[in-house]
Amino acid sequence: MLRRRSDLPLDRDPSGRYLPWLVAVMVFLAALALVCAMAMNKVVQRWDQGLSGSITIQIPPPAETSTAAANEMAIDRIIDILLDTDGIIIAEVLEPDEIAELLKPWLGTEAISQDLPLPMLIAVVLDPRTSPDLGRLARQLDEAVPGTLLDDHQSWLGELLSLARSIELLAALVLALVGSCAIAMVIFATRMGLAIHGQIIELLHLIGAQDSYVAAEFQSHALKLALRGGVLGLLLALITLVAVARLMSRVESALFPEFSLQPLEWSLLALLPLAIALVAMLTARWTVLRTLGRMP
């Protein structure tokens, strides 16, 4: 009975009405930024793991006039060169069906037909201990069958990595902005509370309360409001993420990353409201102690 009601009627302050909503918006934005960064990081990791230690040889699609025997000969020449090169463990020619299967998520089933000229692909697994000179190998292959390309995936993987880093940076920036805004809002609300309840605070001091006692009142109030807003913001973010995940599942394409979170990532999201509540609490405490400490 004595502890439930705060000595300072902070619940009646205007900050009690607007602060939870502002915190909710900030946590919402922070959660979305965090999920974007995590999803992008996951895509890059997946591609990086899948492509390291492998190259793809792309032989240009056969001309309409060329015979099947000529195509076979071109593939054999390439395979011979690959097998004569040190540091190559496996060289596997992909069947047209396999190539079509690989392209299906990108182009859809409709676009791939027998009439669509597809390049011939050879998947090559490299020995991680003795990697071959890829530049020299590329020249050899091009000489053997003009137009043959060696793709070590580094070019676009590098761009993908750079994009992922940019998104992570952006997410970090959003989190920093959200944190800064939360701090500024709590400082403002706390100062307003100190001004509104100046007489009660003076009375508490006269009765023997230390500044830390007054600060405890403000910090528990800020913690409560920020936690309430944070949970609301996280719920809104989760609803949005579920909606986005459903929309993405309808799109048949590998362009979008797989949208699932691991337990650790869920924990990070769940920590957002707690983190912002903690920031709000510490900011309120600091503001009260600093403001009261300046008084005579």
Next chain:
Amino acid sequence: MVRFEDVAVRYGAGPEVLRNVSFHLEPGSFHFMAGPSGAGKSSLLKLMYLAQQTNHGRIRLFGRDVTGLSRKDRAITRRRIGVVFQDFRLLDHLSALENVALPLKIGGQREDKIREHVAELLAWVGLGEQINAFPPTLSGGQQQRVAIARAVVARPSLLLADEPTGNVDDRIAVRLLYLFEELNKLGTTILIATHNESLVSRFNHPVLRLKDGKVRLFRDSASGHLQPGKGSAA
């Protein structure tokens, strides 16, 4: 217990409200403080409960110079002082029980003990039925009794009261004075500022009389003569 040495107070560039004030209240003493309005009674009390700085002189409370105390030490010292404010200064959003419990709560006492003790005290001042009432619903006299209960609940070493019987009838006023005397018998030093001369003469305790910013101590309140007693004044 309380020692003023050549204390002077002025507000801004105005005249001195108190000047050359020197007196000593011994531990366990009981004094009234009387004087016309504007004589400086409230300023003197404010100095004692550390809400006012001196412009000159030195104040010692509980054997310690309090003129330059840090905020932390001031708070600790204030816990030994109970104050009944003239305007009560109750918190309207807290019940009578919660208002009275504040000094104990601030002092870090256990909740179960607080409730029992406070309820008992409120019953003693005649507010046993109003422990859950909020100040705006109480009469002036009832609010004053809540304020008195809050001032005495932590058994302070020094009790300062500014017109504590101003809003109650004579019967309640006498009853409250008896409460102060009981507290005094337990060792609390008491100083009561009042206009009520009949009450002063009825209880016959030494009187600090303020006039023109100066203080004189009268041992016998009825005669008004300056006599040596438990307290002394320059």
